[in-house]
Amino acid sequence: MNQLPLLLTGIAVAVALAGAVVALVLPERRAPALLLVASCIAATLALVAGGAVLLGGASGDRLLWSFPVLGPIAVGTTPLGALFACVAAFVYIPTSIYSLRYLDRYRHEYSLRAFSSWYCVLLAAIIAIFICRDIVSFFIVWEVVAIASAALVAYEWRRERNVRAAFIMLAMSEAGTIAAMAAMLLARAGSGSLLFGVPAGGLSAVAAWTIFMLSFFGFGVKAGLLPVNSWLPRAHPVAPGNVSALLSGVILNLGVYGIVLVNVELVPVRFAGEGIVVLAIGAASALIGILYATIEDDLKVMLAYSSVENLGIAVTALGVAFVFTAAHQSVFAALGFAAGIYHVANHSAYKGLLFLGAATLDARLGGRSMNRLGGLIRILPATTAFFFVGVLAIAAIPPLNGFVSEWLTFQALLRAVELSPLGLRIVFALCGAILALTAALAVTCFVKAFGMTFLGKARTPLPRVGEAPSTMRLGMALLALECIGLGVLPTYVLPVIGRAAADFFGSGTIVTALIPQFFRPAAPPNPLPPDFVATFHALGAQIGMGLPGRGWVAMLRGGSANPVVFAMSTTYLTFIIIALLGVTYGVVALVTRRRAIDRSRVWAGGLRSLLPEMTYTATGFSNPVRVIFNAIFNPTEVENDRETIYEHFRSAIRRRREDVFSADRVLAEPVAQAVRRFASFLARMHHGRLPAYVGYALGTLVVALAIVIWM
Amino acid sequence: MLSDVLNVLRSIWPSIEWRVDDGSIVAVLPREDLRAVAKYFSAQRWRLGTIVATEGRHELELRYCFYATAHPGWAQLIIALNPVDRTIASLTPVTIAADWFEREIEDLFSVRFAQHPRLGDFVLHDDQWAENAGLMRPFVQSGEDLPVQRREWRPKRVLEEEGAFVMPVGPVYSGGAESALFLLETVGEDVVRATPRLFYKYRAIEKIAQGRTAADALLLAERCAGTSAIGNGLAYCRAVERALGATLTRRSEALRGFFAELERLRHHMTSIREICESTSLSVAASQALWLEEQFLRISGELCGHRYLFGVLAIGGLQRDFADPALEACLRKADALRPKVDALRGALERSSSFLDRIERVGIVDREAAQTFELVGPFARAAAISADMRAVQPYAPYSGLEFNVPIEEEGDGYARLRVLFAEMEESVRIMAALCRDLPADGTRIDAAMRAGRGLGWSEAPRGASLAWVELEADGTVSRYRLTPPSFRNWHGFHVATESFAFQDFPIVLATLDLSVAENDR
Amino acid sequence: MSWFWRGLRAGVLTEGPAPEALPESLSPGLPRATEFSTPAQAAEIAARCPTGALEAQDRVVGVQPDRCVDCMRCKSAQEWRHDVRWAHPDAVERFGSRFKHSIHVRIIDAGDCGSCLNELAQLTGPSYNLHRFGIFITPTPRQADVLLVVGPVTRQMAGPLKVAYEAMPSPKRVLAVGACAASGGIFGPSVMSAGGAADAVPVDLTVPGCPPPPLAIIGALRALCGQEPPA
Ligand code: SF4
């Protein structure tokens, strides 16, 4: 029994908690440094522990206590938890480094001690939640996460908007928690134990569906899925920049973790229908998320909507996994699972990076509206470079990481041919089409985000500032490196995910399915059929034998129904890109070696120079999308005034429109209204007459008794 | 008639001395009465022809010229301004058509128009010259005398919406377009409003003309807009002849009419060609180009110049043209008619073409009325405004002809007006050719000091000229009001809300000349 | 589709190579130096000219074609030429042989009256078909080899003209078309125009005329790219 990883994780939690306590007593200006040290140590420990579990196979260890009131409390490391913990640590470390100087902007205005303390509490809870192996501790820690993140969102508490956003976030999170808890309790009802490790007893179909729907709704809130994600676009713009990075890079993942935990480990999916629900919600979230992201001009709100999109993609991949699980095709299920988890990890890396980038702009220039920014490449070159990496990654441009997981997702969707029911195939095809549209819109969205913000010229006069401090740059650089690493070396990442998947889909499935060593002649461990290998050898694949890193190709061999081979290698592509760029540069340099280069101003139709108000705005760039998808945005025209002087001099045309987030429109607003009505109904009940109260009490008693008897 | 109007005016403003002089009601008004009188004229459907500012050594005078639309007759309201104070209440709140005249005078004479909503950056651009540079004032002798001021110029923005921006087109744009800057206000996709910034090509013809002989200034009038040399030249000649009190021979009047119609024919062909080009209908554009070239050749063959330069002269025509040559010209023009008709028919059957010009750049009757638009532009919006009919002059006074009118005010209506006018022009040419008098083509008008108002219907609409001559025949003031200046004023009406890709089409159908406006 | 057939039915409308003597329908011609019988007569003829294009020296009236604005006042007396080789170089520097087959031209209207531009518009029409010589009009100076200036260069257009010239990649040439661009024509030098394109940008070749007929402009463009010698 190797207890070391669990021990390390425990120490990590302790360090983080200690940091939280010490932060409160340290002098104000030392708080950021403490935050940095404590959270880096804790996160590194968690990372080491997680790594040990994933690479060393040191999992399955359990440590149990039993508390008289709460029942058994179990902690333990699992590969799945370790994977999520590692992803969290990978975001937490750079963010903490970044925070050191970023927090300067709040000095004298808000308490840095409070911030550091909550920050460490959140870290402790996040590390802890992945080792909780029973319902009680899981939800206690879950609540800590919810409260700590809400506290961080409301950090600038003097602004009413922030506090409201935090409350909405907390309220929705609570609703989700209750649903998720109910689902978990139901799931455990069969086994009679609150521990995760005990297998669930046989559940009726109705119970299984109830558990699924409740948990999916409950964890969907955290994961920011439609239609329960109204909190997301509200919380992000008001949260401090580094907190936004954590919200998107870590907190959202918890929702996915929850979904996976319930549907893969606790109550494995039995019905294709469950998978379809997940698939549909995922695809819808992806499309709606990216649509709103595309038309949004506030950088952070845009990134928030883009998180909805990315989590939607990840969940779509999970949906594929669930459908295949239900169809007992564990290889493809594993493929979907790997795609989903990979995408979550990728999203954490690039969204963390992009949020830090946005925070840098906010901190340096005091604004995030793309309609005001522009031309920042000249004043913030390093930030621009990092942001560019993030943009390439999120727009799924190879060889960066977004490409890899989206490729896997599409491969998983294309496996629809292996499913026999026609209905399922149609759903897969539809989701594939939606995801393709989403991918195209994502490119538009981020071309706009990058182009409008960093290229061209400033749309309003910007303060003359220099580059961000080095620690901030380091934070971004680490995340950028992660994006590159996750993108260029997928064949090293996939086995790790494979380890996490091994418990559920059989060990080695992902590696066998995706990283065949087909360069090698049919050596014994090669699972590929000899004739298949021979075909590739006929195509000259053995040439690759001499190349380093034989596994640097991800390849998906079709099943029996559709023996098509899809393969890609971002690794080799990287070398090719570098070589091509080098050759191009060389040729250009050679050809123009003796040429004088004319440099002249941008041609602006004979104008001396373009004025700032003559540059394309972000709104203008995305207006076509707005027009095409008008039915979805369904905007309300708030203002359309035409002012004239002397009846004929047009002096002003004032127009304003508001796009209400569709999730708000279909769910949040009606619910809020119902609550308001209910509240006023309650108020009417309290009119102070004694018999009425007696009546209420009796009624409650009767209802309670009825429930007890029925159970 | 004019005498009735005079009686009414005398009864309303008995203190003002009203008189009639050479077909015009003339009166010197006190500054305070101007708005009321102008309002009266506007209410009687008189149109503001032009405002002439003249500055001598010690006096500054504004002359508001109105013309009646119901019967022949003009009115000239004269205001003497204090050359030091240089302030007067703007007429724009009452007569919107005065807007651009006042802006021009503000730039060129440094006159301040109180309550004018938008002055500055008009003729003289703000980023180059100081405001109130007063180019036309006597002390400015050369460009170096102008006060220079490098200021940053910012476009005036009207659209206030999140993400709104100004898309500049020009001043150098497209293949061979005239230089002008268009500021398109948009939030992407649809343009909400387009504002032209003109006068890049401002050559200061009015300034150059001062001190030249009447004959030399005619060259300027012709070359103000080379594509309507006769139109603008004729207005000038008629003004000078009025000033000299000369009476022309009937033959020269008829020939002038003949050339004016020949020019209209060719000019309208050009406009039609531009409309075809703007819709990227290349076959139609090529055929229109070829037809246009044929009209150019006909003109060149008849008088030695493809654009009819050097045809007009003070007192008639520069030389006589033989009747057979004129008839040959008419025959050739007539022979092209079936080709023009075929083009018209093909265009009208081409639904993709109609889709692009129908319901674009709409200017309704009311707007055409308010902005006092002229020419085919106005006629497509059901306003006749044809000087040949409204203020008839020889040879049209004795002629029967139609003024084509359309109702819709859109691009297609304007195209139909152009085609219809071409047909009418050939008919007028034929009528003029039928019985040409033989009383000579030129009189020798003796030079003398004088002032006169002349007008003509140039291809793009009413062209007005005001000329003041010295005793030796040099021009001391030449004020020209070309039709494009009037019609550009209505440009923004036609361009409120349109799809960006329709911009060239709107522009082409409006048939506006930058050169003519910029002078 | 019907347009396609209409186009085909129209056939070829382009006329062949320019005849040596152009009829007046194609070109007004240019006055040329003429000898008169008496100096007094010569002086009288020269005095007719409003722009000083005619200069009497003894019995000969010489012509500065750049200044002629086609006022036609001397037409009855002076001899006129009717060829197409109107262009004359200001500085003989043509493109190298590499541009012989194709050049791109950016037209800049620096205050023209509309006629010069209209003649330029005719160039691409079926009657003259400039493209057959490999000469194309381009909307952006970035792709242009030749800057074709019309108009007297008003003070408010001098800036954009210079900006356009700077925006062109070298090697680049400037062609001044029309009396206005050549000398300011009837307008310049005056308050608002400095008098011709040469004031703002280095002019390589000038085509006089008010406006120069299309064939003369084609001749100048061909001369500029070395397809034929200038006059
Ligand atoms: S035609 Fe030319 S040369 Fe002859 S007088 Fe006129 S401007 Fe002078």
Ligand code: SF4
């Ligand atoms: S040269 Fe003559 S035709 Fe050409 S722009 Fe000048 S005035 Fe017009």
